[in-house]
Structures are given as structure tokens and as C-alpha cells.
Amino acid sequence: MTTQPNPENADALPRGTRIGRTALRVADLDEMTGFYRDVVGLSVLSTSDTTAVLGVADTSLLVLEEAEDALKRHRSGTGLYHNAFRVPSREALGDALGRIRDHWQLGGASDHLVSEALYLTDPEGNGVEIYRDFPRDEWSIDDNGTIRIGSDRLDLDRIEAAGSGGNRAPPGTDVGHVHLEVSSLDAFKDFYVDTLGFEVQATWPNAHFVSAGGYHHHIGANTWHHRTTPSDGRGLSWFEVVVPDPEVLDAVRERFVAGEIPVTEMDDGIVVTDPDGIEIRLRVESAT
Template sequence: MNTDVLPQGARIGRTAIRVSDLEEITEFYRTVVGLSVLGESNTRSVLGVVDTPLLVLEGDTDAPTRHRSSAGLYHTAFRVPSRAALGDALARIRDHWQLGGASDHWVSEALYLTDPEGNGIEIYRDFPRDEWPRSDDGRVRISTEPLDLETIEAAATGNTQAPPGTDIGHIHLEVSSLDAFRDVYVETLGFEVQTTVPAASFVSAGGYHHHIGANMWHHRTGPASGRGLSWFEVILPETQALDALRDRLAGSQATVTETDKGISITDSDEIEVRFLVET
């Protein structure tokens, strides 16, 4: 086992978003994204598929609007298991909301939208992994091409809920420094760079096209604050991977917090990343 990088099988777990209007945003993710409400209180909603939680909404009516200079969430990317499921997502978006964009990325087909409080969302499905184009050094090649929405629409089945197998395939961040991002996520945490484009970098574990994207397209300069991304999880496949990560972090400047299920760090933009082992 290479203890310098995260292992095959590492993946994104839950994402948490701080919102002002908890009731409205819960209903949005239920109706438009198709998630089920798995748990609810006056200050928190947990949404997911079947019995798998994917999204935590933290209600805070006093949280200020995210400042336009603040780092934070670019989008949460919900991965569906089939083109039919993507077609159903497109139908829900058109029935209840507004599509913001759509792209063929060579590795995936993706729909884009924004929730009522400005949090970006991607809903996508992967092409088979053996069809992903790769460069000579083995890294995945990602592009942005127009998506044939008619093909996606034709695959729809009328399902109003996200199906079993839906998960969070990746998370995309807006950062204040790509060098600082790579220092934390690549050099310290052990993700591997898969591709770079102007002002953006995409990293993953186990050769996936990307588990985390980071960009500077909107010139964010300050740390994350206010509404928006609160924290996200990285799930590791075995205890040995968590132990190896602890060892790497011990030799870094990162502040590590032990939690009930694993460890937590805060990155260079004050975004909390939680690591725990698959159960």
C-alpha cells in the first residue's frame, strides 16, 4: 500500500450546506434534485436516497450571505447511475426550476443549476471508466463540450426521485489560491492531480476523473464564510488509510481534530474536511 496517496475506494461522503431558509431549501432538494428527507428538525435537514444520507442542510437565519470575495462551494455534484436517471433529473429541473447549463465532459454527462440561495449543483452520470480518454502519463482528460439534451430527455422514465445508487461523486470548490489548494489536498492529504485547465485543478483518489475540483475563475480572495459550504466528508475504505493519513498530517502544519468517527482538518480557505472509514 502506497501510504503517500489516498487509496482506491476513497470517495466523497456527505456535504453540509449552511442555509437561511431551511424549509424552502429542503423542499428544493426534495422536489428538484429528487432526494428524500431522511431526518428533520427546526435547525437541520438530512437528505439522501433510500437510507443513505448525502446532504446535510444546517439552518441558520442569522448567517450572512456569502461575500463575493469568499472562497467556498462552486457546486455539489450528485452522481446518478444511468442516463435514464439523468433524463429524469432533467425533467424535474424543467418542471420545477431552471436549467443553468449542460456539458459533455468526455468522462461524464452533466446538468447544472443553482439552488434558491445560490449554491451550485451538478447532476451527472459517468461514462464507463474504460472509455475515459487519458493522456500519455495516464491522467484523465476532461473537456467541456455541448451536451445533446434531446438524447438525455429521451432516456427519461418519469421517476420523480433520485434512484438507489445516487451519491455525491465530487465536490467543486472556489479557492483563493491553487498553490495552497494543492499543498493541502495533494501534498498533504494525498489526492492526485488528474487534470488542470486555466485557473482550475482537478484531483482524485484511485484514478477517478475527480473527487475534488478547485477553481479561481471568480477571483475569490478571502476564506469561506457565511452561508454556503459548511463541511464535507471523505470516506476511506479501511482503517490503515486513516492511520497513514494521520501520519502524513503529523508532519504537516495542518491542525487536526479527532472526531468520534475519524479526524477533521480545516484547509487553507477555512473549509472543514472530515475523514472517516467506510462502515
Template sequence: MTATSDAGALPDGTRLGRTALRVSDLGEVTAFYRDVVGLGVLHRAETTAVLGVDESPLLVLEGDGDAPERGRTRAGLYHNAFRLPSRGALGDALRRVRDRWHLDGASDHRVSEALYLTDPEGNGVELYRDFPRDAWPVTDDGTVRMSTDPLDLDAVEAAAAGRSDAPPDTDVGHVHLETTSLESFRSFYVDTVGFEMQMSVPAASFVSAGGYHHHVAANTWNRRTEPVRGRGLSWFEVVVPDSTAFDALRERFAERGRRPAETDDGFAVTDPDGNEVRFRGC
């Protein structure tokens, strides 16, 4: 569960911040994340919408009617995963999905309970809640062991708390990518960024900070062969809570030939597939 020796592991408390999508129909996609996912619209302009909970932004939608569709060979987003604080909140989400959309799948991962759906432009969405951390199964080396078992949807819906939107403690729990190369994914996110491996199988890898089950994952299930282009994931954000670790990360990118681009509250780099990853302190 350790990063490679030449990269400092990200500190405990590292988490994901906002994630952003490039979309064609801003109105339709905004309505989906408001009415089905349950996020509030915090800001709306002609070409952008920001959604979140309790004034905390989680999702940025960037309207671009000229952006081409993401091709079948292009890397990019597998799903954005919005983490809900309780089974009751997950039950409320399931009711919204059943009333207003359609469910693609559901799983008990032994660390979490998850619902899967697809937004109007084909972006994957996961809505999930974690089991208590001390109940997560672990392997002999201390890493988290996940599985994919059937989820009792009736029990989840029966636990619904009766809320019509996502509660204040909702956040972005993880981002799952489709990559052209798991080796390149691990080289970037583990060897350079400093995430730790949690689980690796022949076609997928899961990495995290602070022992979480995963903050970023990647798979090659659909055999993507070309970099990101077109609609879909625009960028996502990693929040690093320690200023020393944040500065060291910036320097490490520069040393390895990935000169960071400055942003309003941190810096950004692109991963090997062309995904923009933004880093900020807190």
C-alpha cells in the same frame, strides 16, 4: 497521476460521503433538494435537515438565519455534484428541473454528462452521470482527459426512466471549490491528503483517488481572495476505506501542524481556504 513522494496516495475505493450546507431558509432549501434534485428527507429537526437516497445520507442542511451572505470575495463552494447511476436517471432529473426550476447549463465532459443549476441560496449544483470508465479518454501519462462539449438535452430527456426521485445508487461524486490559490489547494489536497492530480489548467485543478476523473476540484475563475465565511459550504466528507491509510493520514496532518479535531466517526481539518474537510473510515 501520482501524489508527491512524501504523501501516501489515498487507496482505491476512496470516495466522498456527505456534504453540508449552511443555509438561511431551511424550509425552502430542503424543498429544492427534495423536489428538484430528488433526494428524500431522512431526518428533519428545527435547525437541520438530512437528505439522501435509500436511507443513505448525502446532504446535511444546517439552518442559520443569522449567517451572513457569502461575499463576492469569499472562497467556498462552486458546486456540489450528485452522481446518478444512469442516463435514464439523468433524464428524470432533467425533467424535474424543467418542470420545477431552471437549468443554468449542460455539458458533455467526455467522461460524464452533466446538468448545472443553482439552489435558492446561490449554491451551485451539478447532476451528472458517468460514461463507462473504459470509455474515458486518457492522456499519454495515463491521467483522464476531460473537455466541455455541448450536451444533447433532448436525447437525455428521451432516455428518462419515469422515476420521480433520485434512485438508490445516487451519491456525491465530487465537490468543486472556489479557491484563493491553486498552489495552496494542490499543496493541501495532493501533497498532504494524498489525492492524485488528474488534470490541471491555468485556472483550475482536478484531483482524485483510484484514477477517478475527480473527487475534488478547485478554480480561480471568480478571483476569490478571502477565506470561507457565511452561508454556503459548511463541510464535506472524504471516506477512506483502508484503516492503515486512514491512520497514516491522521498522523500526517499532525506532523504538518494541522492538528485534527475529533468527530463522532473520524476527524476533521480545515483546508487553506477555511473549508472543513471531514475524514472517516468505512
């Protein structure tokens, strides 16, 4: 069973909406590039003195921006809880587990009932999830219509056995979701649900999971560490929300303007900032 957008919510983002690239401000560009290449398995698509773009095939997924103020210490403000790289198969997840065990340290693993997930932390303290989804028709829906997301023990032996020794994330890998640390779940919901147009799919204690098109979540948000100050420049720089057509982008722009939320126009879309100072870039799927 799968969920569908609420037909009574005309402002809901449609199926086909997805997360695009994410960007991190980093202190050591070489070290961070090596981590996302050798452990996560992304390919280096381009580099400059201060940036590196990584992804799969010709698709960029992660931008690393070297910045002097990106100190190697845990931030105090809101921002990234983890970037979640979604792989297309258990085999690919097993390969990721092998790379983590060969080059890094696994921080955790969970069977979420909708997905199988591995967790780790990059060299500068940013959370990373690598996961694969179960088929949608295997997801469980609670009586109130929300998706049941659990946190059960993951059988790592089964995951490891599925791997084939691959050293790169395969085609079809993308950024399935981003999970944020926010100062207020009410403010998060006002911005991401009531204005931007995501729908709440599941809730945990002090956490919301929202999505478009009935996905289990494109964005997670929690207040587990009680962050109270705005995003302070370290870690997450920005992330993209990609919508399927220009009409959707126009409608979102109108809602931001009506809500008196400043909108900056870009060549391929718009930029807004959420209540915690996190930058979101919105563009249309066909834009490059």
C-alpha cells in the same frame, strides 16, 4: 483506458476513497429542503427545527443547517463552486432533467468526455451538478497520463428521451465530487495532494481536478472568480472524505500532524480545515 494510482506515490489515497456527505449553511430551511427534494430528487430522511438530512434510501448525502448568518446573497469568500450528485444511469439523468424543467431552471449542460452533466443553482446561490459517468474504459487519457476532461455540448434531447418520469433520485445516487472555489491552486495542491493524498488527474486553466484510485475527480478547485478571503460561513459548511480502512485514516492523520495542520478527533474520524477555512471530515467506510 483508465488511470491507476502512481505506484511511486506511497501516500496516495487508495481506490475506494470517496466523498461522503456534504453540508450547507442555509437561511431558509424549508425552501432549501423543498428544492433538494423536488428538483434534485433526494428524499428527506430526518428533520429538526434547524436541520434537514436528505439522501437516497437510507444513505444520507446532504445536511442542511439553518444559520442566522447564512444570508441570501452571494458570498464574497472561498467555498463551494458546486456539489455534484452522481446518478447511476442516463435514465436517471433524464429524470433529473425533467424535474429541473418542471420545477426550476437549467443553468447549463456539458459532455465532459468522462460524464454527462446538468448544472443549476439552488435558491441560495449554491451551485449544483447532477451527472452520470461514462464507463471508465471509455475515458480518454492524454500522453502525459492525465484524464481528458472536456466541456462539449450535451445533447439534451437524447438525455430527455432517456427519462422515465421518475420524481426521485434512484438507489446508487451519491455525491460523486465537490468542486471548490479556492484562493490559491498552489495552496490547494499542497493540502489536498501533497498532504491529504489525492492525485492530480486533470488541469484546466486556473483549475485542478484531483482524485483517488484513478477516478476523474473527487475534488475540483478553481480560482475563476479570484476569491481572496477565507470561507465566510455561507454555503458550504463541511464535506466528508471517506477512506476504505483505519490504516489509511491513521496515515493521513500522521501526515497532517507532521505538516503541523491542526487535527480534531471525532468519534468516527478526524476534522481538519484547509487553507481557505473549509472544513473536511475524514472517516472510515465502516464507521456509521
